[in-house]
Amino acid sequence: MTTMGAVYIAGVGMTKFGKSSQTLSELFCEAAQSALSTSPIQDIEALYIGAMNPEEFIGESNVASQIAAELGLTGLPALRVETASSAGAAALHAAFQAVASGYYRHVLVLGGEKMTHLSTSATTRILAEVIDKQERQCGATMPALAAMMTERYRKKYRLSHSRMEHLLCRVALKNHLNGSYNPYAQFQQSISEKIYFSSKFVATPLRLYDCSPITDGAAALILTSEPTDIFIAGIGQGTGPVSLRERDSFTSFRATQVAASRAYQMAGLSPEAVDFAEVHDAFTPFEIICTEDLGFFPPGKGGEALESGRTSLEGSLPINPSGGLKSRGHPVGATGVAQVVEIVRRLRGESKPKPRRELRRALAQSTGGLGANNFVTILERTAGLLQVQNLWTPPPLPSASRRLSRKGHPPAPASEAGRIETFTILYVTPDGFLPPLALALIRDRKGRLLMAQGEDISHLKIGREVYLRQVGDTYLFTVKSHLRKVREAMRKLLRRSPSLPSTSETATIPYDRPKSKAQRETV
Numbered sequence: 001m002t003t004m005g006a007v008y009i010a011g012v013g014m015t016k017f018g019k020s021s022q023t024l025s026e027l028f029c030e031a032a033q034s035a036l037s038t039s040p041i042q043d044i045e046a047l048y049i050g051a052m053n054p055e056e057f058i059g060e061s062n063v064a065s066q067i068a069a070e071l072g073l074t075g076l077p078a079l080r081v082e083t084a085s086s087a088g089a090a091a092l093h094a095a096f097q098a099v100a101s102g103y104y105r106h107v108l109v110l111g112g113e114k115m116t117h118l119s120t121s122a123t124t125r126i127l128a129e130v131i132d133k134q135e136r137q138c139g140a141t142m143p144a145l146a147a148m149m150t151e152r153y154r155k156k157y158r159l160s161h162s163r164m165e166h167l168l169c170r171v172a173l174k175n176h177l178n179g180s181y182n183p184y185a186q187f188q189q190s191i192s193e194k195i196y197f198s199s200k201f202v203a204t205p206l207r208l209y210d211c212s213p214i215t216d217g218a219a220a221l222i223l224t225s226e227p228t229d230i231f232i233a234g235i236g237q238g239t240g241p242v243s244l245r246e247r248d249s250f251t252s253f254r255a256t257q258v259a260a261s262r263a264y265q266m267a268g269l270s271p272e273a274v275d276f277a278e279v280h281d282a283f284t285p286f287e288i289i290c291t292e293d294l295g296f297f298p299p300g301k302g303g304e305a306l307e308s309g310r311t312s313l314e315g316s317l318p319i320n321p322s323g324g325l326k327s328r329g330h331p332v333g334a335t336g337v338a339q340v341v342e343i344v345r346r347l348r349g350e351s352k353p354k355p356r357r358e359l360r361r362a363l364a365q366s367t368g369g370l371g372a373n374n375f376v377t378i379l380e381r382t383a384g385l386l387q388v389q390n391l392w393t394p395p396p397l398p399s400a401s402r403r404l405s406r407k408g409h410p411p412a413p414a415s416e417a418g419r420i421e422t423f424t425i426l427y428v429t430p431d432g433f434l435p436p437l438a439l440a441l442i443r444d445r446k447g448r449l450l451m452a453q454g455e456d457i458s459h460l461k462i463g464r465e466v467y468l469r470q471v472g473d474t475y476l477f478t479v480k481s482h483l484r485k486v487r488e489a490m491r492k493l494l495r496r497s498p499s500l501p502s503t504s505e506t507a508t509i510p511y512d513r514p515k516s517k518a519q520r521e522t523v
């Protein structure tokens with residue numbers, strides 16, 4: 001039987017997150033030097049680096065070798081790991097395996113990204129490259145897909161629009177307040193309800209304060225097989241479908257559930273044993289969903305727990321005490337490492353405000369893309385370990401045969417109708433698309449799901465019937481108005497009547513011909 005060695009954390013470090021004039025290499029070096037300056041271990045044997053897309057963001061590739069050289073460590077093995085916005089956590093995962101196996105004794109883990117020098121539309125387009133091609137071609141972005149999940153969550157758990165808004169606002173207020181104590185956070189100011197509700201919509205119902213910002217920054221950790229005050233008790237990874245339309249749930253992330261299940265099992269712990277957590281609140285609804293996927297609260301109850309104060313700094317299970325991605329910022333490749341840096345500092349009593357109770361154990365959760373490649377890491381202080389029985393049962397996975405039978409892209413319907421499964425109106429669009437842009441996930445009459453662009457932004461509602469057309473690579477939809485439905489019914493009736501001639505008009509679908517994508521973009 002093979003056994004894994006325990007993996008400990010020595011030094012940790014990070015740059016201040018926000019807009020920076022430093023290059024990506026300089027950010028990586030600052031974070032690495034900061035981690036080394038707090039570490040009793042200096043003889044690093046290898047580098048593991050998480051970066052999501054330096055090729056597109058800064059036009060550089062081969063970053064692992066570059067960073068090794070910048071750090072004066074040329075000669076050491078250096079590896080870049082990429083899993084979209086969880087790239088930092090992926091680097092930590094790979095480094096953990098290398099140390100646990102005994103192959104290396106001490107490794108440096110880095111995560112970083114440089115994003116703020118580009119326009120928001122260019123950054124949005126680059127970030128959207130991690131999502132499914134068909135969905136992206138309609139103009140879908142990360143905020144758009146998060147918004148569509150939010151609308152489904154609201155509908156599934158029977159929340160009114162104002163209740164849903166109120167819950168999202170609570171997440172934003174909590175995390176901005178937490179960030180106000182964090183000297184490394186991009187935003188160090190609390191916000192009021194008034195500020196939240198007067199902020200612009202990015203993708204309905206998500207506003208500016210529901211989104212993580214665009215950020216520069218880097219973070220670093222030193223993993224070692226030599227005992228220190230903190231060790232990695234459990235670690236897990238899980239994947240989920242890249243596209244929204246191929247998933248079996250729009251209100252949870254299976255990838256988080258799988259990753260959490262592995263991490264809890266490895267640590268021999270249940271969710272009740274966790275004292276606080278840093279989770280991937282790239283969008284405020286994701287924090288609520290995450291706390292359910294991690295088994296902290298039952299499905300649909302994350303909002304109530306938040307409202308009751310349980311997840312605030314003084315609560316029984318603080319979530320994102322550092323301010324989270326919402327206020328600390330989200331330099332995509334850095335985030336998975338930064339979450340662990342923040343946890344280590346809090347467990348060591350170095351963060352503000354000082355906790356009123358002793359903290360032993362914490363969890364970090366990182367999301368890649370729209371829940372396509374997620375990680376969970378459980379960290380524990382080594383003094384006075386508690387033995388906690390694992391009581392948590394993860395939700396069952398779909399059977400392997402069902403998973404294998406899922407097809408990639410649906411065959412294109414030539415001319416169809418369907419129903420809205422979920423939707424958003426996008427006000428911040430990627431390069432090449434003009435706002436406002438209506439997007440909806442449509443279930444066509446054959447039961448297939450596809451992403452489509454709306455002809456206009458009115459009458460959108462889950463369950464509404466639509467006409468559907470394919471123009472080039474894009475699907476376009478028009479909501480059937482009451483008048484149109486009556487006209488359609490009349491035409492069907494007339495078509496059935498033998499006494500009336502069948503005109504070419506009765507054979508066409510009664511809806512304005514959609515403009516081509518090129519026409520739309522020149523409007």
Ligand code: COA
Nearest residue numbers: 085120124127142143202208209211212213214282369428
């Ligand atoms: N939260 C709070 N304030 C924000 C913010 C955010 N997410 N983003 C920007 N701001 C602030 C800026 O600091 C600026 O304040 P100032 O006027 O006092 O200087 C103001 O809002 C306008 O900033 P700007 O950069 O012009 O905003 P924008 O409209 O171009 O971009 C978003 C805002 C939300 C669209 C952009 O940050 C975004 O796309 N975020 C999502 C990123 C994402 O998808 N990440 C991947 C997730 S996995």
